[in-house]
Amino acid sequence: xxxxIEQCLNGLQFGLLLFLLAAGLTLVFGIMDLVNLxxxxxxxxxxxxxxxxxxxxxxxxLGAILALLATLLVGMVVEVVxxxxxxxxDHLDHVLATFGLILFFDEAxxxxxxxxxxxxxxxxxxxxxxxxxxxxxxSAYRLAVIVVTLAVAGFLYVLVMRTRIGMLxxxxxxxxxxxxxxxxxxxxxxxxxxGLGAALAGLAGLMQAPIxxxxxxxxxxxxxxxxxxxxxxxxxxxxxxxVAALLVGFIDTLGRAFFPDILxxxxxxxxxxxxAPALSSMLIYLLMAVVLVxxxxxxxxxxxx
Amino acid sequence: MRKALLAASAAxxxxxxxxxxxxxxxxxxxxxxxxxxxxxxxxxxxxSFELALDHMGRKMGGIPVEVIxxxxxxxxxxxxxxxxxxxxxxxxxxxxxxxxxxxxxxxxKPIVDSKTxxxxxxxxxSQIAGELCSPTVFSTSWNNDQTPQxxxxxxxxxxxxxxxxxxxxxxxxKDMLAGVATTFKGQVVGQELTTWPSQLDxxxxxxxAKASGAEAVFVFYPGAAGVQFLNQYAAAGLKGTIPLxxxxxxxxxxxxxxxxxxxxxxxxxxxxxxxxxxxxxxxxADYRKKYTGLRPTYYGAQAYDAxxxxxxxxxxxxxxxxxxxxxxxxxxKADFKSIRGDFKFGNNHVxxxxxYLQDVVKDADGQLSLKTVATxxxxxxxxxxxxxxxx
Numbered sequence: 001x002x003x004x005i006e007q008c009l010n011g012l013q014f015g016l017l018l019f020l021l022a023a024g025l026t027l028v029f030g031i032m033d034l035v036n037l038x039x040x041x042x043x044x045x046x047x048x049x050x051x052x053x054x055x056x057x058x059x060x061x062l063g064a065i066l067a068l069l070a071t072l073l074v075g076m077v078v079e080v081v082x083x084x085x086x087x088x089x090d091h092l093d094h095v096l097a098t099f100g101l102i103l104f105f106d107e108a109x110x111x112x113x114x115x116x117x118x119x120x121x122x123x124x125x126x127x128x129x130x131x132x133x134x135x136x137x138x139s140a141y142r143l144a145v146i147v148v149t150l151a152v153a154g155f156l157y158v159l160v161m162r163t164r165i166g167m168l169x170x171x172x173x174x175x176x177x178x179x180x181x182x183x184x185x186x187x188x189x190x191x192x193x194x195g196l197g198a199a200l201a202g203l204a205g206l207m208q209a210p211i212x213x214x215x216x217x218x219x220x221x222x223x224x225x226x227x228x229x230x231x232x233x234x235x236x237x238x239x240x241x242x243v244a245a246l247l248v249g250f251i252d253t254l255g256r257a258f259f260p261d262i263l264x265x266x267x268x269x270x271x272x273x274x275x276a277p278a279l280s281s282m283l284i285y286l287l288m289a290v291v292l293v294x295x296x297x298x299x300x301x302x303x304x305x
Numbered sequence: 306m307r308k309a310l311l312a313a314s315a316a317x318x319x320x321x322x323x324x325x326x327x328x329x330x331x332x333x334x335x336x337x338x339x340x341x342x343x344x345x346x347x348x349x350x351x352x353s354f355e356l357a358l359d360h361m362g363r364k365m366g367g368i369p370v371e372v373i374x375x376x377x378x379x380x381x382x383x384x385x386x387x388x389x390x391x392x393x394x395x396x397x398x399x400x401x402x403x404x405x406x407x408x409x410x411x412x413x414k415p416i417v418d419s420k421t422x423x424x425x426x427x428x429x430x431s432q433i434a435g436e437l438c439s440p441t442v443f444s445t446s447w448n449n450d451q452t453p454q455x456x457x458x459x460x461x462x463x464x465x466x467x468x469x470x471x472x473x474x475x476x477x478x479k480d481m482l483a484g485v486a487t488t489f490k491g492q493v494v495g496q497e498l499t500t501w502p503s504q505l506d507x508x509x510x511x512x513x514a515k516a517s518g519a520e521a522v523f524v525f526y527p528g529a530a531g532v533q534f535l536n537q538y539a540a541a542g543l544k545g546t547i548p549l550x551x552x553x554x555x556x557x558x559x560x561x562x563x564x565x566x567x568x569x570x571x572x573x574x575x576x577x578x579x580x581x582x583x584x585x586x587x588x589x590a591d592y593r594k595k596y597t598g599l600r601p602t603y604y605g606a607q608a609y610d611a612x613x614x615x616x617x618x619x620x621x622x623x624x625x626x627x628x629x630x631x632x633x634x635x636x637x638k639a640d641f642k643s644i645r646g647d648f649k650f651g652n653n654h655v656x657x658x659x660x661y662l663q664d665v666v667k668d669a670d671g672q673l674s675l676k677t678v679a680t681x682x683x684x685x686x687x688x689x690x691x692x693x694x695x696x
Contacts, residue, residue, distance in 0.1 A: 002516065003512055007509055210536065257512065276498075
């Protein structure tokens with residue numbers, strides 16, 4: 001039972017982290033109609049900034065805050081310099097341009113920080129495990145990640161549903177031209193939205209940094225999952241992104257944890273040992289396939305924001 | 306004019322004629338990973354190979370050496386393609402390198418079919434030590450399961466009664482986990498194979514290891530994954546409660562990132578930077594001098610020995626590389642001073658060698674480094690050599 005609780009927490013933590021990535025992706029995709037493959041690069045940049053700033057300031061929290069602001073800035077610069085030029089174009093052009101950005105960021109990181117990767121150590125108060133239930137210890141840092149991401153999800157909800165900027169964002173998603181015609185500075189709005197998406201990716205990257213290492217290409221695998229979540233949740237829907245991210249997080253973690261045991265009951269030991277890792281990493285994609293068949297527009301389609 | 310024409314046609318004739326004559330250059334193809342997160346390993350191998358060539362005056366038996374480095378990107382299909390290119394278009398005399406067992410297995414057929422001499426500088430899939438052994442294939446590393454077997458013996462010495470095994474789901478990962486199980490006398494209470502190389506979050510596996518009630522955990526994660534594993538092991542509160550035993554998880558490349566999380570975690574290895582023989586002292590000192598700020602790893606040490614092995618064969622045959630049988634016999638003698646000490650080949654061209662216990666300590670500069678603590682096994686031969694038809 002304690003194992004199950006622990007695995008559920010792992011799933012929750014992973015799911016919420018994926019939500020941060022997917023929220024940024026779905027905002028940019030839904031509102032600006034822009035396919036941004038380089039979202040994973042912003043995740044990587046966030047992690048590199050955090051490792052660098054934490055080393056400079058000597059404080060993990062301060063480093064994280066500075067890294068968040070820096071990634072926001074990088075996002076806004078990318079929007080002004082690159083993205084602004086390709087909005088009206090075909091999705092294929094977006095894919096090409098943002099793939100170019102991935103190569104650019106990977107090479108830039110190699111030039112600035114070298115090929116070896118960095119590490120970001122946790123302060124002592126986060127690195128020790130804490131007791132959450134009698135007899136159940138859990139990583140304090142992973143708990144902190146859960147708290148921070150839940151807070152960010154709440155902040156996003158308030159921002160999009162309760163503020164004037166949020167209203168403009170929603171309006172921009174439904175009818176871009178009309179919002180522009182009403183005298184709203186749509187360019188500035190887009191820069192802000194893209195910057196926000198970048199900051200969310202950066203936050204995900206810097207929070208993963210102490211668990212994983214900070215290295216070139218660290219965003220490439222995880223951004224695929226973020227795309228899967230965007231598709232499952234419905235493009236442009238933050239609520240959909242949250243639900244889908246949690247689904248994916250739980251299925252991936254619990255699948256890895258318990259699927260091999262289930263297979264072992266059904267098959268021979270050798271067959272189960274070879275099949276289980278392959279099959280459990282496929283579960284998420286099976287989920288996506290099922291969702292696409294049943295509800296091609298995703299669980300929460302964009303009209304339902 | 307006529308003279309020039311004559312000379313030219315003579316040259317053509319010579320080049321095309323039966324090549325009893327010495328070669329003009331020794332061409333070596335070197336396949337390793339030079340891009341992506343594990344490029345640091347490939348760079349270390351290249352650095353060491355280059356250092357070996359420097360020590361030889363960049364000549365083998367008086368003939369200049371040309372090395373063509375190819376990047377496999379840690380992908381089996383790319384590795385195979387680069388290997389074919391080296392054989393068919395560059396027509397290399399020797400191929401060396403290969404970090405990853407799965408890349409090597411994919412690239413093996415074109416090498417064996419063309420009878421090109423191969424010196425494996427890291428990967429050690431059990432198949433190549435056994436039924437897939439070949440007269441032209443040599444290794445300056447080990448077979449995958451030897452190192453974890455040594456670790457299994459050490460765990461017996463420590464009186465460990467039960468263990469949980471974790472490793473990546475590819476050729477080497479399976480060999481490693483199977484290896485520990487052959488020598489470890491206690492009970493293997495559970496085993497987890499993770500998706501390789503994409504899975505880097507081991508929270509689900511660590512929770513299972515903790516819940517299994519095992520006395521110890523054995524792990525194999527080469528490259529950056531080893532850093533992530535040790536960090537997460539500490540964050541999950543397992544370090545200090547469940548002793549961790551490793552193979553190929555802590556080395557000079559991962560240690561600066563693993564830091565204190567690696568202290569007190571033992572590993573087994575056939576080469577450690579402080580082995581007391583003279584050629585090793587020279588290798589380590591010159592490496593640190595030439596590549597400031599870097600330290601050689603066992604990957605590099607194996608690449609250095611690969612260059613020495615090739616050199617020994619070229620010198621012994623006086624550069625006549627067309628007579629494959631003579632070259633093979635020269636290589637089988639392993640007539641060079643390995644930086645790991647005594648070195649000889651078994652019937653399957655895999656070294657018979659010692660395995661040492663290494664520990665993480667703070668060295669004179671206050672930096673974390675690896676230190677030899679004990680010899681776990683002497684003159685160890687892999688368990689697959691019986692299956693190799695070569696005698």
